[in-house]
Amino acid sequence: MISNENEFKRRTSLSSSLRRLQKRHGTTSTGGLELIEHDYSQQETDVECRPSPDGNARDNANHYLESDQAKTEDKSFVIERTFGSMHCTSILLGVLVSFGSLFSVREIFMNCGGLIPALFVWISAGAMMFVGAQCYAELATCIPKSGGDFVYLYHALPTPMPAFMQVWMGLVMGSGATISALGKMGGVQFLKLVCRRCDDIDRSSPLVIIVAALIICLLIMMHCRSSLLSAWFQVSLTCIKLGSFAFIIALGFVHIVTGRTSNLKENMWYPLPTNQASPMVAFAVSSMSFTGWQSLTFVTEEVKKPEKNIPYVTSFSVLIAIGLCMALNISYATLLTPQELLSSQPIIMLIGDKVLGSWSKLVHLPILICTLSDINIIILIVSRMFFSAGRERQSPSLWAMLNVRYNTPSPAILVMLPIALILLVLDISSVLSILGPFQWLTSAMVVATLLIYRIRYPDRDRPFKVPWAFPFIYILYCIFLTSLAIYNNPRVLGLVLAIIAPAFPLQIILIRLRRPRTFLRAVGNVTRFLQKLLLVAKPDDSGQDINL
Template identity: 30%
Template sequence: MLAGTMIGSGIFMSPQWVLYYMGSPGASLLIWAACGILSMLGALSYAELGTVIKESGGEYIYILRNVGILPAFLLAYTSVFVVRPASIAAISIGFSEYVVAAFFQDCPLPQVVVKCTAAACILVLSVINCLNVRLAASLMNFFTAAKLIVLLVITVGGMVLLVKGNTHVFQNAFENTAVGFGPIGVAFYQGLWSYDGWNNLNPVIEELKNPEVNLPRAVMIAVPLVTCIYLLVNVSYFTVMTPQEFLSSDAVAISWGLKVLGSWTWLISLGAALSTFGSVNGIFFTGGRVCYVAAREGHLPNILSMVHVKRLTPSPALILTSAISLSMIIPSDFSTLVNFTR
């Protein structure tokens, strides 16, 4: 759940924006490493909270039990009506851009097609999560395995070229590095977006077996694993593409595939689509529980605390999240939604 949610659209979309704001490959890699360390510190703190307060709801329930009603109320509304839906909308757009890019390789992506595909992604996953918890969890396992295989292909391909001497980008790795709080701060927003999901077990901790052992274990395995993968994938990108090619690409992984895999580039497109699709599924799975718990505590309408009699899924909460996410797709693009959620 943790690795599957963290690895989503970010590693396929954000590297371009991190480089754009930092100006150099070396500084970009430092940002990715720093974001991983920061995420690990946050995840360990959440693991401690989760083993002490064994209630679903994540940060909402922690604030409610330790700070008070008003801050928890404000966080619930922010999470349910802004952060979670915007995350779903952004990752769905990332999914749709990689799907549509496979059919429009030599021309700009038509935004109507992109947004309709993103809407279809949201609707399909909303139905799946409303129908069956086990099906949603099984899909999570499948998509996690698929995205790790694709990232392994990118990593190995880049390492092979690096060993062969394709190191020209790293010879002046810090040239043109941007200096200032503004560019570094926005670059951190883009990098941290790719690590978003490190706290995704806490909202469903009531459904986790033996949380005292499994929650810290999951954190200490998943976050370092994802950090190493992100760094290796970025090195692979820079090994194959110049910064100029990097910045001019609509889909970095596809551009990498065209230069390395040739006619097999469709594998990267498929993998990126599966990765983002699985990440949206993970946010749906946990986001519905946050809304459900907030309603159970009386901070949202009672109907949102209801679950399906037979399927035992928080259907009203999931339907509300889907509706808000669909409305956010219409006026926004990927970068705008990422900065908005941060």
């Protein structure tokens, strides 16, 4: 296989002619546009003529070709299932136990009025997230295709427009605004951790932008190199993160065991600090902290035994996240006074100053780890949505191709890089406020498709099935959160509509309308050039096809 790979790389170099490449790989015609397909079984094998054991010279080329084809016929050119239960658990815990556990505590305590109502809010929000996670788990086992929200909306609804809107929002907000904002935060935390003179550094500083660009580029390169490598990197980040949180929890429980509970008693219950405080706002904030439990549905085709791992790992991870958030809140209430909990300074900084003393700079490490973890997971899930969109002809066909050497969707990954780098120089923090309402509304639509699939395909095999009441409960819950967000900030609705609006004409112009043959020929030339440049080819999806 090494010689075959070297031969393929030699023949697909930029200096090789298109005729020679087509002769080797074959072509398929799609609407007048020729796209190159990769077929391992059709590769030539260079062998020499050797004498047979009986002394008679004969050509062994056919023998070696037949044996090589027999080995490659069993291995299709698709994304490999490399994610085990450990990788899946680290992905979910990495996104569930993140910034919400560090920065949303003050807002929850301020809108609740103490530890007891705050714990009730965390449990209630966690229970709703558990219901939604169960609904997504049924969809993932019923429709074992990668792509998450895009796949479920595309196959369930009569129009592809809602699914295309997911791709558009993933392109603008997921791969653009979110990754660039997290990259800047990671740059700030890294500089504060390693540099003594960077305590007051601004996020718009050129040095921060350079470090953020390096972080984003390195993570994207890692994903292009190996999906399994990125999964193991996520395992290590999650372990470090959980270790940091376990240290904070241990500090709080040591104070309780040793009788230092004065702060805990004061934080149990107190009047709401302001007239604008509302438990509903705390409920919405805690719900936003639990987002990301649907991440595994975007990588279903890469999960080993998805019919078992996705439901079990999702349930286990959500329950662990609820328990960790409650334990962290108890530790915060034990270590800090009510005035410190409600102050504007981040809680993690206050704990570092009180506990670590001169080593307080180490508190920037868990924040940096959370940043790297979130960027890593966003690249993973958004790229799989782009890959699925390309496979369903809702995005450029190049996005649906895999690297022939590493079996990674490198075009779908690399498309995020220029957008994130461009938005690094812009201040888009205000736009991120629309992510919550849009995600809740999308989740309501996706869970509604669960009812559509049950009615449309009642006989389909469902390894995991939830009660009928779960979809209705979660849909009402998402509608409530969306309405609450729009009521508290009507400007959010305008931002959502302004960002989504370009998706309608783009979908009509680029996908629905009949395009001139000259345009298709130009796109074909660009696609072939990028295929040879990136060494990518269309995968064999025969093992992933599902009749819907």
